[in-house]
Amino acid sequence: MKKYIEGTVKSLPLAGLIEEAGTAKKYNTGTWGTFKPVFLEEHCIQCFFCWVYCPDSAVTVNEGKVVGFDYDHCKGCAICAYECPTKPKSIVMEKK
Amino acid sequence: MPELLALTGNDAVAYAMKQINPDVVAAYPITPQTSLMQKFADYVADGEVDTELVLVESEHSAMSATLGSQAAGARSMTATSACGLALMWEILGITSAYRLPVVMPVVNRALSGPINIQGDHSDTMGARDCGWIQIFSENAQEAYENTLQAIRIAEHPDVLTPIMVTLDGFIISHGLETVKVYDDAPVKKFLRDYQARYTLLDPSKPLTLGALDFSDYYFEHKVSQLQGMLKSPQVILDVGKEFYKTFDGDCCYGFYEAHEMKDAEMAVIVLGSTAGATRMVVDDLRSRGVAAGMIKIRSYRPFPYDEIARELANVKAVAVLDRSIAYGADGGPVHGDVRAALYGKHPVPVMSNYIYGLGGKPIDMEHIMGVFDDLKESIVKGHPKRRVGYINLKEGNTPSLVG
Numbered sequence: 001m002k003k004y005i006e007g008t009v010k011s012l013p014l015a016g017l018i019e020e021a022g023t024a025k026k027y028n029t030g031t032w033g034t035f036k037p038v039f040l041e042e043h044c045i046q047c048f049f050c051w052v053y054c055p056d057s058a059v060t061v062n063e064g065k066v067v068g069f070d071y072d073h074c075k076g077c078a079i080c081a082y083e084c085p086t087k088p089k090s091i092v093m094e095k096k
Numbered sequence: 097m098p099e100l101l102a103l104t105g106n107d108a109v110a111y112a113m114k115q116i117n118p119d120v121v122a123a124y125p126i127t128p129q130t131s132l133m134q135k136f137a138d139y140v141a142d143g144e145v146d147t148e149l150v151l152v153e154s155e156h157s158a159m160s161a162t163l164g165s166q167a168a169g170a171r172s173m174t175a176t177s178a179c180g181l182a183l184m185w186e187i188l189g190i191t192s193a194y195r196l197p198v199v200m201p202v203v204n205r206a207l208s209g210p211i212n213i214q215g216d217h218s219d220t221m222g223a224r225d226c227g228w229i230q231i232f233s234e235n236a237q238e239a240y241e242n243t244l245q246a247i248r249i250a251e252h253p254d255v256l257t258p259i260m261v262t263l264d265g266f267i268i269s270h271g272l273e274t275v276k277v278y279d280d281a282p283v284k285k286f287l288r289d290y291q292a293r294y295t296l297l298d299p300s301k302p303l304t305l306g307a308l309d310f311s312d313y314y315f316e317h318k319v320s321q322l323q324g325m326l327k328s329p330q331v332i333l334d335v336g337k338e339f340y341k342t343f344d345g346d347c348c349y350g351f352y353e354a355h356e357m358k359d360a361e362m363a364v365i366v367l368g369s370t371a372g373a374t375r376m377v378v379d380d381l382r383s384r385g386v387a388a389g390m391i392k393i394r395s396y397r398p399f400p401y402d403e404i405a406r407e408l409a410n411v412k413a414v415a416v417l418d419r420s421i422a423y424g425a426d427g428g429p430v431h432g433d434v435r436a437a438l439y440g441k442h443p444v445p446v447m448s449n450y451i452y453g454l455g456g457k458p459i460d461m462e463h464i465m466g467v468f469d470d471l472k473e474s475i476v477k478g479h480p481k482r483r484v485g486y487i488n489l490k491e492g493n494t495p496s497l498v499g
Contacts, residue, residue: 005312009319014256015195016309016317017294021302 025073029056033076035093039068044090050080098343103275105268108236109175109201109261110135111275112243114145115283116199119170119290122150122161128180128213130203130269136175155180159187159200166196167305169295171247173198177265178205181219185226191258192227193321194305195293197250198258200228201243204368204419205265206455214456215265217367217419221429227321229259229328230397232367236273238347239263242394245335245349247287252331256293257324264369264419266456278343286342329398351400353392356382357407360389362471363445365404365434366417367393370452370459374417377464388468393430401437408438413446413471413480417487419453427451427484446471448480452487463487 005018013019044066051059051066058074060067069080081091103111113121113136121140123133140149150165152158158174166172176184181202191198202220206212220230231246233239239261246259263269296303309317329351336349353371356378357363366374371392381388391407393400408414418428425432427449438444450467452459470481 005307007316009316009323012313012316012320014293014320015193015305016307016313018304018307019301021304023304 028072029075030070030072033074034096035076035078036071036074036096037069037076037078037080037091038094039066040088040090040092041067043086043088045086047085049083049085050091053079053083055079098276098278100274100276102272103236103240103277104131104270104272105233105236105239105263106130106132106203106270107135108240108273108275108277109243109263110139111277112240113173113175113201114139115244115280116171116173116247116287117145117284118147118173120148120150120162120165120172122152122158122165122172122174124153124155124158124176124180125151128155128176128178128205130175130177132175132201132203132269155183156187159184159191162198162200163187163191163194163196166191166198166292167194167295168297169292171251171290173200175201175203177203178213178219179208181223182207185223188223188226188228188258190306193317195256195321195324196258197247197256199243199246199250200258200260201239202260202262203265203269204262212455213265215267215269215369215419216454216456217262218421218454220260220262221420221422223260224397224429227257227325228397229255229257229325229332229395231259231261231332232394232396233261233263233268234348234369234371234392236263236268236271236275238394239268240275240277241339241343241345241347244283244287245339248335248338249328249331251288251290252328252335253293254327255324255331257328262368267369276345282342286339325398329395329400332395332398348392348394351393351395351398351403352407353394354407355390355392357389357391357411359387360411361387362413362415362468362475363389363391363408363411364415364417364464364467364471365391365393365430367396367430368419370417370419370464373459373461374464377461377468380461380465381468386468386472396430396433399433399437401433404434404437405441408434408445409441411445413448413474415448415450415467415471417467418449418451421451421454431484446474446478446480448474448482449484450482450487451484457488459487
């Protein structure tokens with residue numbers, strides 16, 4: 001994936017400008033976290049709470065179903081695991 | 097035809113702002129604002145400018161609103177003084193980092209505390225490393241002309257750096273002078289229309305300004321920002337030359353003014369209004385055969401290091417006058433810069449520093465004459481009579497210059 005910003009002192013856009021829209025997805029923030037969520041599909045009831053609460057839109061959905069996480073953008077905040085209503089939890093946090 | 101008007105420094109700068117006719121001006125309408133903005137508000141109320149005047153709730157907000165509208169692509173200005181500038185501090189660095197050519201007149205006044213609203217340079221000296229160009233004015237005429245030129249310098253595509261045009265509190269800001277103002281039409285032509293380098297209001301060219309910038313690119317962006325400052329000296333000279341040619345003015349248009357420096361044995365370096373008194377002292381000394389000279393610095397940031405060193409090449413003793421204290425430093429801020437300019441040069445003049453005029457403490461011609469007396473003695477002794485002296489200070493047991 002092309003990085004959200006590339007260049008040197010001479011070639012960087014003026015003033016730290018990012019000269020295109022929608023570049024947040026190019027910024028890999030997945031390295032920031034200490035923990036990462038792990039999806040346990042067998043417990044999941046597809047309530048989508050994790051998808052709604054995730055502040056980084058990092059819950060991956062495929063054909064109408066939660067299938068896992070976008071680890072390039074998940075910062076490991078654990079909100080998804082906290083909000084998950086199933087018992088036992090369908091999302092558990094693991095140390096990276 | 098140019099017109100001669102009786103104007104205070106504040107009125108003169110407000111007149112310049114009227115001719116600039118900025119798209120947006122943001123101001124905090126009580127102290128520490130000055131009559132400069134009051135006068136400009138009159139122009140807005142009287143319909144003499146098209147400016148959108150935004151009255152905000154603090155100087156921090158004034159600078160923020162100015163930054164925002166300039167980033168939107170509008171030529172934007174504000175003005176401030178003293179503690180108002182101090183409250184803007186956070187946004188000063190952001191404005192220069194975003195390469196927004198804001199021009200801001202600053203009436204140089206003391207910072208609290210103790211509470212004082214009179215003139216000194218503590219406010220802009222405190223903001224000298226915020227990435228703004230700083231141009232000092234000696235009188236209302238220079239304040240008027242510097243404000244006009246600052247627009248062209250700041251907006252030059254190689255520079256794109258904000259500028260503070262300073263005028264000494266009360267001495268210039270409230271002193272009534274004869275000011276030569278130029279006709280609107282040639283001034284408008286000189287200023288040119290503002291072409292924003294970027295605008296946040298163009299949906300066809302979406303931009304992010306002020307993104308998070310960690311260790312991967314922050315350093316690179318700060319060094320890239322420096323390029324504007326590094327390219328500004330040539331533009332300051334070019335714009336000054338063009339202004340002189342267009343208006344046949346008689347102000348100082350370079351980085352500094354050298355007065356009687358050709359064969360000077362001793363020299364005083366000074367900023368702002370005190371240059372007027374110093375020039376008269378130099379002329380008086382010259383009439384009595386004393387080889388005295390003066391350098392008035394106009395462009396404090398960027399500082400003309402090489403040029404000042406060249407001017408001082410044959411000077412035996414030099415005194416730098418500082419209208420602010422740099423706590424913990426070697427004398428005042430201008431002194432530090434002049435010393436830096438002389439590093440590695442031979443021979444080096446005997447150097448001394450005089451702090452003066454804090455909180456509006458008067459400085460008279462006899463005080464400056466006293467500095468030259470010290471310099472004379474320093475030349476004979478080969479070392480400075482005072483490394484750092486304080487002019488017109490009730491010092492108690494510490495020997496004062498002229499009390």
